[in-house]
Amino acid sequence: MAKKDQTTASAREKDREKWMARFQVRLAMQPGVDRAVVLQAVKDVTAHCAATAEQPRTAFGDPDAYAVQAAARLVPADRAARTRRHDAAVDALDSVLKRTDVVTGL
Numbered sequence: 258m259a260k261k262d263q264t265t266a267s268a269r270e271k272d273r274e275k276w277m278a279r280f281q282v283r284l285a286m287q288p289g290v291d292r293a294v295v296l297q298a299v300k301d302v303t304a305h306c307a308a309t310a311e312q313p314r315t316a317f318g319d320p321d322a323y324a325v326q327a328a329a330r331l332v333p334a335d336r337a338a339r340t341r342r343h344d345a346a347v348d349a350l351d352s353v354l355k356r357t358d359v360v361t362g363l
Contacts, residue, residue, distance in 0.1 A: 269312060276313045277302070280320035280327075287328035298327040 277299065284295055302313055309316065317323040 272314060273306075273312055276320050280313070280317075280324050283321045283324035284327055287324060287332065289332040290328050294328070294331045297331055298324075301327075 280302070281295055281299060284290055284298055302317065305311070305316055306313055313320070
C-alpha cells in the first residue's frame with residue numbers, strides 16, 4: 258500500500274509542477290505582467306494550496322484561464338492597456354518591415 262501512496266503523491270506533485278509552470282508562462286504573456294506580478298501570483302497560489310491542501314488544478318482550474326484572471330486582478334488596467342497599445346504598434350511596425358523586405362527583395 259505504501260508504494261501506491263508514493264506513486265499517487267508523485268503523480269500529484271508532477272501535476273502540480275506542470276500546472277505551476279504552465280500558469281507562470283501564460284501569466285507572463287499577459288499584457289502588463291512583470292516579474293513582481295508573476296511572483297505575487299505564484300505566492301498566492303502556493304499559499305492557498307498550502308493552507309487548504311488542494312492541488313492548484315482543483316482550486317483554480319485551467320492554468321491558462323487562471324493566468325488571465327490573475328493578470329486582470331494584479332495588473333492595473335492602465336498598465337495593461339498601455340502594454341496592449343505598445344504591442345499593437347510593434348506588431349504593425351514589424352508587419353510593415355516584413356512587407357518592405359518582400360518588396361525590396363532583402
